[in-house]
Amino acid sequence: MAAFPLTRLPASSVENVLRMMSPLQLVVFSLLSKKCKDQVNSLNTSAETMRIQITNSIVFEVPFDEDTLRIEFYELDAFMVRLMRDERNKTLRAAAKVTIGIYRNEVYTEYSQWFTNKLSVKQWVEQLKCVFPNVDVDWIHFSAGAFRFDLDSIQETFPKIPQLSINHTGDYGFNRLILEKFLPTYAISISRNCFEDFRIPHKTIFTMSNVPNLWIEGPRMNITSNSTL
Amino acid sequence: MSVENAPVVDVDEAAIPVEKKMYYRFESNDKKEFRVSELAIQQSETLNRLVEAMGYTSEDVENKPAIAIENIDGKTLKLVFQWCEHHKGEAIPVDDGSVPKIVEIPEFDAKLMDIDNGLLFKLIWAADYLNIVQLLNVSCKKVANMAQGKTPAQLRRVYLLPSDEEDEAAKRAAQEAQDPRAREVEEEFEERKRQGGNSFF
Numbered sequence: 030m031a032a033f034p035l036t037r038l039p040a041s042s043v044e045n046v047l048r049m050m051s052p053l054q055l056v057v058f059s060l061l062s063k064k065c066k067d068q069v070n071s072l073n074t075s076a077e078t079m080r081i082q083i084t085n086s087i088v089f090e091v092p093f094d095e096d097t098l099r100i101e102f103y104e105l106d107a108f109m110v111r112l113m114r115d116e117r118n119k120t121l122r123a124a125a126k127v128t129i130g131i132y133r134n135e136v137y138t139e140y141s142q143w144f145t146n147k148l149s150v151k152q153w154v155e156q157l158k159c160v161f162p163n164v165d166v167d168w169i170h171f172s173a174g175a176f177r178f179d180l181d182s183i184q185e186t187f188p189k190i191p192q193l194s195i196n197h198t199g200d201y202g203f204n205r206l207i208l209e210k211f212l213p214t215y216a217i218s219i220s221r222n223c224f225e226d227f228r229i230p231h232k233t234i235f236t237m238s239n240v241p242n243l244w245i246e247g248p249r250m251n252i253t254s255n256s257t258l
Numbered sequence: 259m260s261v262e263n264a265p266v267v268d269v270d271e272a273a274i275p276v277e278k279k280m281y282y283r284f285e286s287n288d289k290k291e292f293r294v295s296e297l298a299i300q301q302s303e304t305l306n307r308l309v310e311a312m313g314y315t316s317e318d319v320e321n322k323p324a325i326a327i328e329n330i331d332g333k334t335l336k337l338v339f340q341w342c343e344h345h346k347g348e349a350i351p352v353d354d355g356s357v358p359k360i361v362e363i364p365e366f367d368a369k370l371m372d373i374d375n376g377l378l379f380k381l382i383w384a385a386d387y388l389n390i391v392q393l394l395n396v397s398c399k400k401v402a403n404m405a406q407g408k409t410p411a412q413l414r415r416v417y418l419l420p421s422d423e424e425d426e427a428a429k430r431a432a433q434e435a436q437d438p439r440a441r442e443v444e445e446e447f448e449e450r451k452r453q454g455g456n457s458f459f
């Protein structure tokens with residue numbers, strides 16, 4: 030595609046162009062220079078919440094009316110998941126590969142991916158707060174595979190977590206550590222499968238009792254792995 | 259009075275004066291002339307004000323020289339007036355300041371803007387100068403669409419966007435061009451700092 034000299038348009042037209050870009054395009058544009066970042070910031074694009082999904086990758090989700098902006102770091106394919114199953118304490122430094130997309134009804138309507146990322150996950154949070162000045166992390170959701178990441182690094186990246194959701198990460202010790210590190214929060218939703226034999230230790234129940242909104246998901250009974258198959 | 263009771267009046271349609279359509283004449287900076295209907299001109303706030311201020315009659319339009327548009331060439335102006343004629347009589351959209359701004363490009367406009375980027379660039383400048391709100395919207399939307407699915411490196415190439423270093427260099431060059439003495443003062447200041455002086459004055 031031939032180039033278009035955007036910056037040589039009248040300033041009002043540049044603003045008009047930016048206002049018509051999708052959230053994905055605004056994020057990508059903001060990465061190009063300080064000036065681009067300031068231009069995008071001045072649009073004051075509305076987005077309020079950002080959910081963080083930590084599995085064997087880290088995903089940011091920013092919902093809009095019908096669409097959701099999704100940004101994924103440390104993505105692993107099925108082969109790499111097996112290969113990296115013993116990986117632990119991965120810090121949230123810059124992941125070279127970034128996948129960013131807009132999806133609607135679980136289908137991508139726009140998508141981009143690059144392998145030259147130099148921003149850490151924390152810098153990405155700051156970048157998104159610049160693009161969407163009112164956005165705040167409201168939920169962090171841990172689930173299968175999250176144990177590969179370093180919890181101190183996660184805590185440093187997301188110092189304030191109002192709401193926490195935990196499914197079994199694949200490592201009971203890691204599940205327990207999440208609670209130790211991140212409680213108290215305003216709300217917590219936790220699955221019983223985070224605990225061995227689905228039994229929540231009394232100490233944990235006591236700790237969670239200080240959380241104003243608590244949901245415990247899953248069966249109350251002691252279910253063996255054979256009976257769930 | 260109810261509608262049913264309203265008096266029925268026979269209308270002799272032939273007796274109704276038909277308003278003669280007025281076509282204004284405009285000339286581009288490369289001396290191409292265009293005839294544009296009064297209704298089409300209303301899409302351009304700038305031209306609409308201009309013709310209102312001129313108060314031309316039908317005779318004036320024919321007898322006086324075409325209105326010169328100094329900074330737009332014939333090729334661009336042709337597109338502008340084609341667009342205005344096609345959309346004449348349509349309401350001019352009011353910008354509510356929303357982000358993202360939702361704009362659909364109609365089929366006619368998409369075909370009209372099936373042009374190279376150089377001409378698209380001129381078209382946006384023309385729409386901005388002539389203040390044609392909806393033409394600006396669709397042409398800017400076409401430029402925004404160029405960003406679809408691009409990586410940062412691709413987007414930099416598509417929009418020819420300078421890096422921070424290039425922005426800094428351009429800023430310095432502009433400052434120097436504006437005030438050559440400022441550079442000398444800056445160099446002198448740097449030299450004194452190197453020599454350990456705390457105060458410039």
